[in-house]
Amino acid sequence: MTIREGISKGSDLVERAISFSRRFGRIEGVDPEPIIRWAVKIGGIIDKVCFSWLIWEKRKRKSLCKPCFLGVKSLVDWNFCPRKTFLDTTNESGYYMRYIDIKGNFLLIRGDLNDKERGLVKCILYFINDVADGIAAVPAMREDKGQEFMRGLKNVLGWIDKNYPSPKDFIGALLDAVRKISEFPDLTQDDFELLLKEEKKKERGGSLTDEEIKLLAEAWSENEDQERGWISEHRFAEDYPTIGLYKAWGNHVIVGVPDGIADSFIYEYKDTRSEKNLKYVVRDASLQADIYSVLLPRRKKRIHIHIAETGDMRIIEEETNPEKAKEHVDMVLKAIDEGEIPQKPSGKRCSVCSDREICDRAIAKIVREWQISEKENLTSKVTERYS
Numbered sequence: 235m236t237i238r239e240g241i242s243k244g245s246d247l248v249e250r251a252i253s254f255s256r257r258f259g260r261i262e263g264v265d266p267e268p269i270i271r272w273a274v275k276i277g278g279i280i281d282k283v284c285f286s287w288l289i290w291e292k293r294k295r296k297s298l299c300k301p302c303f304l305g306v307k308s309l310v311d312w313n314f315c316p317r318k319t320f321l322d323t324t325n326e327s328g329y330y331m332r333y334i335d336i337k338g339n340f341l342l343i344r345g346d347l348n349d350k351e352r353g354l355v356k357c358i359l360y361f362i363n364d365v366a367d368g369i370a371a372v373p374a375m376r377e378d379k380g381q382e383f384m385r386g387l388k389n390v391l392g393w394i395d396k397n398y399p400s401p402k403d404f405i406g407a408l409l410d411a412v413r414k415i416s417e418f419p420d421l422t423q424d425d426f427e428l429l430l431k432e433e434k435k436k437e438r439g440g441s442l443t444d445e446e447i448k449l450l451a452e453a454w455s456e457n458e459d460q461e462r463g464w465i466s467e468h469r470f471a472e473d474y475p476t477i478g479l480y481k482a483w484g485n486h487v488i489v490g491v492p493d494g495i496a497d498s499f500i501y502e503y504k505d506t507r508s509e510k511n512l513k514y515v516v517r518d519a520s521l522q523a524d525i526y527s528v529l530l531p532r533r534k535k536r537i538h539i540h541i542a543e544t545g546d547m548r549i550i551e552e553e554t555n556p557e558k559a560k561e562h563v564d565m566v567l568k569a570i571d572e573g574e575i576p577q578k579p580s581g582k583r584c585s586v587c588s589d590r591e592i593c594d595r596a597i598a599k600i601v602r603e604w605q606i607s608e609k610e611n612l613t614s615k616v617t618e619r620y621s
């Protein structure tokens with residue numbers, strides 16, 4: 235989730251973080267309020283100026299009026315309801331952010347950036363990943379952790395001030411750095427393996443308290459099911475290293491983060507409210523793991539399911555099926571390119587769908603936007619939007 239999305243859930247989150255962090259501020263001898271507000275503002279700039287602008291540039295080059303970056307999970311949601319996949323196309327900026335995160339990390343590991351570029355890439359990744367979570371978790375942090383977080387944030391903002399005294403220079407440099415990351419050649423499977431090897435060296439797990447888990451789940455989840463799933467995953471999922479993966483696919487780029495990547499299998503964790511949904515949950519988790527196995531080859535998948543109403547766990551281990559995954563992705567991307575909005579499903583699915591409140595309104599908006607950005611209008615629209 236981007237900082238902007240965090241804020242759109244209400245400035246409440248920021249206000250809460252500020253009020254709780256005052257105690258760290260006093261200890262540090264600094265006022266946390268300007269630090270947090272400034273950090274949130276920079277997050278917004280990275281998201282709005284860099285991500286939105288570069289996505290439009292990319293689409294313009296490809297003469298693509300449909301979203302370029304799509305999430306693996308939303309491609310799987312097609313099985314539940316194809317409209318759900320269309321709805322998720324509005325999250326393109328989040329998938330682009332993950333793509334930048336993956337390539338940026340690789341550039342840092344490869345080490346062929348000069349000092350200033352390195353600082354800027356680190357800063358971008360810090361704002362993409364750590365700040366939003368940190369601000370959400372501040373109210374639940376222990377004092378020592380809170381101090382550490384505020385100190386880190388203060389240092390990054392200090393680095394920006396020192397190197398970019400003018401906001402205009404800073405925004406220009408950010409845009410150049412994100413563009414440079416975006417245009418870096420696509421990573422190969424060996425590159426992903428290298429990223430995974432680095433990830434294995436890092437210490438994992440155990441860093442969040444139950445209170446932090448609950449607070450983050452509350453801040454980042456859109457509904458009760460998501461919140462339950464988030465908490466369940468943080469409590470019960472097996473601990474494997476993982477990295478973000480992506481693959482250019484026709485005119486699109488598909489992006490996702492498996493729950494775990496072992497040497498011989500892809501791990502997927504799911505939480506379901508009741509046993510009666512189990513068959514569908516297994517089907518979707520299995521397809522998701524198959525798609526990941528196309529992005530990073532693994533012969534096996536390990537599906538781990540927690541059934542909330544009974545507390546039971548199911549583990550399924552099978553061979554991956556990359557061919558089936560490719561067929562599914564080709565079919566969904568073709569439907570998106572054709573842009574025909576799918577029918578609503580029959581039966582009770584809408585009544586249990588987490589998107590039922592926004593579905594009709596959001597679909598109408600997507601159709602309007604896609605019509606506006608048809609090829610001939612795309613260039614003028616880009617200029618108009620960002621001039």
Ligand code: SF4
Binds near residue numbers: 578589593
């Ligand atoms: S509300 Fe109904 S039509 Fe809309 S995404 Fe959900 S299941 Fe599909």
